[in-house]
Amino acid sequence: MSAKTISPTDRPIDVEVVPENSALVPVVTPSVSQIAIAPEHKPELRYEPIALAAYYKRRPLQVLRRIFTILTPTLSFAFGLWLDSKRGVVVKNDQRRAVQLRQLLTRLGPAYIKIGQALSTRPDLVPPVYLEELTRLQDQLPAFPNEIAYQFIEEELGALPEDIYSELSPQPIAAASLGQVYKGKLKSTGEEVAVKVQRPDLREGITIDLYILRRLAGWAQRNFKRVRSDLVGILDELGDRIFEEMDYIHEGQNAERFFQLYGNMKDVYVPNIYWEYTNRRVLTMEWINGTKLTNTAELSAQGINARYLIEVGVQCSLRQLLEHGFFHADPHPGNLLATTDGKLAYLDFGMMSEIKPPQRYGLIEAIVHVVNRDFEGLAKDYVKLDFLSPETDLTPIIPAFARVFADAEGASVADLNIKSITDELSALMYEYPFRVPPYYALIIRSLVTLEGIAIYIDPNFKVLSEAYPYVSKRLLTDPAPQLRASLQDLLFKEGTFRWNRLENLLKNARNNQDYDLNVVLNQGLEFLSSDRGAFIRDRVVDEIVKGVDALGRNALHNFTYLLRERVGLTAINETPSASIEQQQTLEHIKRIFNILQETRGFDAKQLVPQLAQLVVNPGVQRLGQQVSSLLVQKAIARLIREFLAPEEVVVNPSQRKLPA
Numbered sequence: 097m098s099a100k101t102i103s104p105t106d107r108p109i110d111v112e113v114v115p116e117n118s119a120l121v122p123v124v125t126p127s128v129s130q131i132a133i134a135p136e137h138k139p140e141l142r143y144e145p146i147a148l149a150a151y152y153k154r155r156p157l158q159v160l161r162r163i164f165t166i167l168t169p170t171l172s173f174a175f176g177l178w179l180d181s182k183r184g185v186v187v188k189n190d191q192r193r194a195v196q197l198r199q200l201l202t203r204l205g206p207a208y209i210k211i212g213q214a215l216s217t218r219p220d221l222v223p224p225v226y227l228e229e230l231t232r233l234q235d236q237l238p239a240f241p242n243e244i245a246y247q248f249i250e251e252e253l254g255a256l257p258e259d260i261y262s263e264l265s266p267q268p269i270a271a272a273s274l275g276q277v278y279k280g281k282l283k284s285t286g287e288e289v290a291v292k293v294q295r296p297d298l299r300e301g302i303t304i305d306l307y308i309l310r311r312l313a314g315w316a317q318r319n320f321k322r323v324r325s326d327l328v329g330i331l332d333e334l335g336d337r338i339f340e341e342m343d344y345i346h347e348g349q350n351a352e353r354f355f356q357l358y359g360n361m362k363d364v365y366v367p368n369i370y371w372e373y374t375n376r377r378v379l380t381m382e383w384i385n386g387t388k389l390t391n392t393a394e395l396s397a398q399g400i401n402a403r404y405l406i407e408v409g410v411q412c413s414l415r416q417l418l419e420h421g422f423f424h425a426d427p428h429p430g431n432l433l434a435t436t437d438g439k440l441a442y443l444d445f446g447m448m449s450e451i452k453p454p455q456r457y458g459l460i461e462a463i464v465h466v467v468n469r470d471f472e473g474l475a476k477d478y479v480k481l482d483f484l485s486p487e488t489d490l491t492p493i494i495p496a497f498a499r500v501f502a503d504a505e506g507a508s509v510a511d512l513n514i515k516s517i518t519d520e521l522s523a524l525m526y527e528y529p530f531r532v533p534p535y536y537a538l539i540i541r542s543l544v545t546l547e548g549i550a551i552y553i554d555p556n557f558k559v560l561s562e563a564y565p566y567v568s569k570r571l572l573t574d575p576a577p578q579l580r581a582s583l584q585d586l587l588f589k590e591g592t593f594r595w596n597r598l599e600n601l602l603k604n605a606r607n608n609q610d611y612d613l614n615v616v617l618n619q620g621l622e623f624l625s626s627d628r629g630a631f632i633r634d635r636v637v638d639e640i641v642k643g644v645d646a647l648g649r650n651a652l653h654n655f656t657y658l659l660r661e662r663v664g665l666t667a668i669n670e671t672p673s674a675s676i677e678q679q680q681t682l683e684h685i686k687r688i689f690n691i692l693q694e695t696r697g698f699d700a701k702q703l704v705p706q707l708a709q710l711v712v713n714p715g716v717q718r719l720g721q722q723v724s725s726l727l728v729q730k731a732i733a734r735l736i737r738e739f740l741a742p743e744e745v746v747v748n749p750s751q752r753k754l755p756a
Contacts (some may be wrong), residue, residue, distance in 0.1 A: 424447075427549075431444045
């Protein structure tokens with residue numbers, strides 16, 4: 097279904113600009129009539145913790161009432177933990193207490209549900225057994241009355257619901273911590289839509305809880321030495337994210353940005369936003385008729401290949417995480433649907449995050465170090481990625497990394513399971529002084545969730561195996577200095593070129609749907625001919641010369657044999673034996689050429705124009721001259737040895753012949 101929408105680029109959105117020092121004044125009274133805020137008094141879009149603190153310091157009774165509401169069930173839970181410790185049954189009761197914590201957070205409301213979800217990806221703060229249980233925390237709450245939802249629609253959109261929608265479902269089809277969703281039909285066009293309406297009292301409830309928790313985090317940080325992470329910073333990051341989720345204009349803009357970056361991918365679908373029917377607390381989005389990927393029986397009945405759609409999801413996630421950096425942080429089964437025409441539709445763009453280029457390149461560098469089993473390099477990557485402070489002693493951490501990836505011994509890293517690696521890394525991060533950056537926590541949430549869906553569909557599905565072709569393609573085609581350095585680390589060991597690694601890279605890269613052989617050849621030659629590629633160039637030239645030299649030895653021997661025979665010199669027609677190293681190099685070159693020939697899109701005729709452009713490149717010409725010069729030197733030396741100074745030369749007068 098293609099819907100006609102008005103995007104922010106078609107008409108300006110009335111979004112106020114918030115001054116840096118503006119105060120956030122939440123709505124205090126809970127009645128519906130007072131929640132309807134006049135335009136000039138709308139709450140700010142940004143989370144401002146300083147202004148928030150100033151606001152609630154003037155309202156101590158309101159804060160105390162909320163603290164009392166929180167403390168009653170929390171102290172009961174804490175007392176249970178204390179009893180376990182006194183009785184020596186902490187380990188025995190860990191699982192039961194983790195379940196109780198999940199239930200407690202659900203009862204305390206939206207802010208605590210969001211905090212629990214955030215903690216489920218914080219192995220530096222939470223023991224592994226609690227991490228596992230918090231991943232089951234469901235973002236579901238009872239629905240609020242339709243009358244309130246209808247009033248919000250009227251207040252936000254300036255018209256009665258029946259004037260905008262010819263139909264609205266009698267009850268919400270879903271109710272979460274921040275809002276609930278109705279299925280509707282636009283009166284103007286008859287198109288089916290999803291109408292998302294925010295909960296009442298949400299901003300007030302969220303802000304007071306964030307204020308209380310921020311003060312508690314500051315106290316814990318000052319008084320507990322074991323706390324290594326910046327708890328206040330983590331709370332502020334969470335506050336920013338929740339405030340973004342509470343602004344449905346921001347969510348709509350996220351959806352449009354997601355479409356611009358990934359909507360052109362094959363079989364990826366992003367629903368349209370109806371901007372004329374969207375505001376801060378109401379979002380109208382195209383309705384997607386689809387099936388959850390986990391409903392394999394229904395998908396099979398429709399003739400839809402669920403495994404293929406998971407592969408599409410993995411490729412889209414890789415683009416999100418490692419290419420553009422803007423990613424969907426909550427790809428749970430309800431947010432990924434198979435459309436009736438067999439595409440993968442993404443829903444719910446409230447929880448998005450972004451990875452900056454240095455972090456994206458750092459993740460790829462870390463992957464290369466894992467493949468190389470360079471755990472010292474991996475530990476340094478974690479310092480660069482802000483998991484460890486620069487002054488951290490890496491000595492005990494390096495062997496700990498080796499233990500985490502010990503299961504990969506004798507097997508490909510691509511065959512490992514993300515969840516198992518994450519679990520082991522979580523235990524490691526809880527034991528050593530790691531601090532998990534917020535972006536990484538959301539990456540893990542995204543990948544583990546996606547892998548969970550994939551394994552449900554196909555227990556043998558390996559996300560890392562599906563991801564490796566993309567990583568190989570990036571290493572071969574991305575001109576970024578960081579990735580060129582990673583490619584060098586991958587291909588060379590102690591100055592020796594590892595042909596098998598290049599073969600594996602080319603084999604894996606050709607399986608990626610966006611792989612372009614012309615780009616690889618073009619950028620590869622340009623890089624080798626540049627100053628940045630000097631280290632690799634000198635060694636690659638040596639390897640090429642070895643291979644071509646070995647290939648030419650037979651031809652040269654045959655030529656000199658015929659020539660000596662012609663002039664009457666005794667010639668022994670035995671093929672000269674190349675060294676083992678030369679034979680191996682020659683075999684690698686042959687295999688690589690075969691891989692290139694078998695690669696999708698390989699066409700010698702189409703490569704001619706590319707090569708014609710490259711040969712006039714001064715750097716490429718210098719590279720060619722370097723190779724040809726070394727080959728000529730070797731050929732002349734061999735010609736002299738073979739023809740003028742053979743090991744055994746016997747003159748046989750009866751065989752001497754005059755030149756013809």
